[in-house]
Amino acid sequence: MPIPNTTPRTIAPTHPGEMLREDFMPDYELSPTSLATSLGVTRQTINELIRCRRAVTPLMxxxxxxxxxxxxxxxxxxxxxxxxxxxxxxxxxKLEAIPRLGAVKDEATALA
Structure with a gap:
């Protein structure tokens, strides 16, 4: 039985660049240069990603x-x-200023 995930987060999620820097690169003994070469991207791209200054794109x-x-x-x-x-x-x-709509009970109510 799945556990509902309805509790709001209290800490920020981990940036994928941080995961790359802290988990993947050390495990595979990769430097920014070797990672960039393996991926076919520039060192600057990897540097910005692992410093959490660049987002992971679909291509990346x-x-x-x-x-x-x-x-x-x-x-x-x-x-x-x-x-x-x-x-x-x-x-x-701005998001909190948007009212939450309730569910419509039936079609007759919705059309009235």
Whole structure:
């Protein structure tokens, strides 16, 4: 039975660049230069990614998943979690001003 994930997060999600820097690169003994070469991108691109100054794009997710043997969804989901967290914080007041709609009880009520 799945456990519902309805509790709001209290800490920011981990940026995929941090995962790359702290988990993947040391495990595979990769330097920024060797990672960039393996992925076919510039060192600057990798440097910006591992410093969390660049987002993982769909193309980068495909490259990373090919290199590490995991899913591109892994990388994209991690990036999406960071993006949503950042945007929610930036737009919190505007988002809270949007009223929540209740469910419509039946068609007759909806058409009235």
């Amino acid at each position: 997710a495909l490259r990373l998943s090919r290199l590490f043997g995991n899913s591109p969804r892994f990388w994209l989901n991690a990036q999406q979690a960071v993006d949503l967290w950042d945007l929610e914080a930036a737009y919190r007041d």
